[in-house]
Amino acid sequence: MTLARADRVSRRYGDVLALDQVDLDVRAGELVGLLGPNGAGKSTLINLLVGLRRPTSGRVELFGGDPRDPASRRQIGVTPQETGLPGTLRVGEVVDFVSAHYPDPVPRGELLDQFGLGELARRQTGGLSGGQKRRLAVALAFIGRPRLVVLDEPTTGLDVEARHTLWEAIRTFHADGGTVLLSSHYLEEVEALAQRVVVIGQGRVLADDTVDAVRSVVGVRRVSLTADVLPPLPGVVRTERLDGRTHLLTADADQLVRDLVTSGVEFRDLEVRPTSLEEAFLAITTADAEPAPA
Amino acid sequence: MQLALTHARYQLLETIRIPIAIFGSAFFPAAAMLFFVVPFAGKDPVGATFATASMVTFSVMSANIFSYGVGVAEDRQQPWDPFTRTLPAGPAPRFAGRVLAGLTITYLSLIPVVVIAATLTEARITPMAFLLALVTVTVISVPFTLMGLTIGYALPSKAAIVVAQLVFFPLAFGGGLLSAPGEAPGFVEAIAPYLPTRGAVELMWAAVGDYQASQLSLIMLGVWLVVLAALGGWAYRRDEGRRFS
Numbered sequence: 074m075t076l077a078r079a080d081r082v083s084r085r086y087g088d089v090l091a092l093d094q095v096d097l098d099v100r101a102g103e104l105v106g107l108l109g110p111n112g113a114g115k116s117t118l119i120n121l122l123v124g125l126r127r128p129t130s131g132r133v134e135l136f137g138g139d140p141r142d143p144a145s146r147r148q149i150g151v152t153p154q155e156t157g158l159p160g161t162l163r164v165g166e167v168v169d170f171v172s173a174h175y176p177d178p179v180p181r182g183e184l185l186d187q188f189g190l191g192e193l194a195r196r197q198t199g200g201l202s203g204g205q206k207r208r209l210a211v212a213l214a215f216i217g218r219p220r221l222v223v224l225d226e227p228t229t230g231l232d233v234e235a236r237h238t239l240w241e242a243i244r245t246f247h248a249d250g251g252t253v254l255l256s257s258h259y260l261e262e263v264e265a266l267a268q269r270v271v272v273i274g275q276g277r278v279l280a281d282d283t284v285d286a287v288r289s290v291v292g293v294r295r296v297s298l299t300a301d302v303l304p305p306l307p308g309v310v311r312t313e314r315l316d317g318r319t320h321l322l323t324a325d326a327d328q329l330v331r332d333l334v335t336s337g338v339e340f341r342d343l344e345v346r347p348t349s350l351e352e353a354f355l356a357i358t359t360a361d362a363e364p365a366p367a
Numbered sequence: 368m369q370l371a372l373t374h375a376r377y378q379l380l381e382t383i384r385i386p387i388a389i390f391g392s393a394f395f396p397a398a399a400m401l402f403f404v405v406p407f408a409g410k411d412p413v414g415a416t417f418a419t420a421s422m423v424t425f426s427v428m429s430a431n432i433f434s435y436g437v438g439v440a441e442d443r444q445q446p447w448d449p450f451t452r453t454l455p456a457g458p459a460p461r462f463a464g465r466v467l468a469g470l471t472i473t474y475l476s477l478i479p480v481v482v483i484a485a486t487l488t489e490a491r492i493t494p495m496a497f498l499l500a501l502v503t504v505t506v507i508s509v510p511f512t513l514m515g516l517t518i519g520y521a522l523p524s525k526a527a528i529v530v531a532q533l534v535f536f537p538l539a540f541g542g543g544l545l546s547a548p549g550e551a552p553g554f555v556e557a558i559a560p561y562l563p564t565r566g567a568v569e570l571m572w573a574a575v576g577d578y579q580a581s582q583l584s585l586i587m588l589g590v591w592l593v594v595l596a597a598l599g600g601w602a603y604r605r606d607e608g609r610r611f612s
Contacts, residue, residue: 123453124452124453125449125452125453125611126611126612127611127612143454143455143456143457144455146453146454146455147455149453151450151453153446153449153450153453154446155446156446157445157446157447157448157450158447159377159381159445159447161380161381161384161385162377162380162381162384166377166380170373170377171454173369173370173373174370174454174455174456175455197384210450213450217455
């Protein structure tokens, strides 16, 4: 059963095309990671799916209905990218306020304990640390016993320990049959949680596959060397020449180095470095030689 | 409806946690009572009653313009506002809750004026007239609520604060709130009927004493209502379009 669907969805902000003909199906029981650099269109897609915005063209569906209809949102929980809790309200009051919107909310104490916030119920949210605020914002998504939670960069700004607490809560929810759609610009986070990864770049779906398959695509490395002429090498997704250095982007650096050596070509100052996610995306989007696997 | 009350309750909680916000809208009318009404009109039962009604109108105006103008503009800048739109309720409960909370703040801000009038002046009012005045407060809140909402939805919060401050004093003075009925300076008497504050204060005067509201002021109040409702609706839809479409 499909819980959330985007069907050839485009979204334009003035001159900027934030999403370009995006298709996405989130089926019951899945844990889907939306991966992409900042500005790729992840938040726009999420805002469309939870009914905060309307697509310029195409269709979005939530539980078979229009996400902008409140009834369609009864079984979802959302954590937006920005936290923004009302600073003068106490933690417990914020929880009670959100609970009032659902027929069968999780009891306040149980929810706060699950997210390690039990001691803070009487504190005003304005006095919480950044990590505590973020944990509360994520906890709010789970109040209504949702079937689908949509988390927009849930762990941004959290320290390692807080991040693992949140991951644990997300895994528990998923193990109990819940469906999760979460966005991140950390490959590591998506690897730790998701089974299926949807890579978004420049408003388009670049890949929609298992974690392993996507890692082999975005796990691109940069092999730099100084050489006069290079023979054609297999597995190179992009070649750059800069100040006499040649930079080769490849998904399999080991094989590339072996090929370089066996080709017998003269080179020096060999360097192998991981690329940033941004560079990897750039490599995929501009690759002519090797199209990204669908 | 239940949800609207919930929204109203939490918005009130947010406001009450910063008491200066309520104190602010109650301060000026209360101070005007102490410095002008008590020494100059305090001994005259009729004059003091009308002057109190004027200050009540003043208070209603400033409470509404500030709590909606500044409150809405600030909320629009907070990510919390879009979050509430992802909950399974439309924008209506939040909006209704805001209006209920604003009305509550308005009544709270009247308490000092009424207490000063009752204890320090000869102002007198019958229980029936008092009830009528309470209802009139809600009625005359409508144009100023719409004015506040227009400011709040049309402007960013820094601009909203300035505009609210620029608007409220000329409206009070020009509408003749700072003078007894019929005794304002000539130019004020001339322009007053065309300001929404005049129709509002005349309704208050009619509620508390022997006063006949003028037709021109009431018609102009009606015109203001239509214009402000249209402006408020336009600003609200424009804001929706910018942030949620």
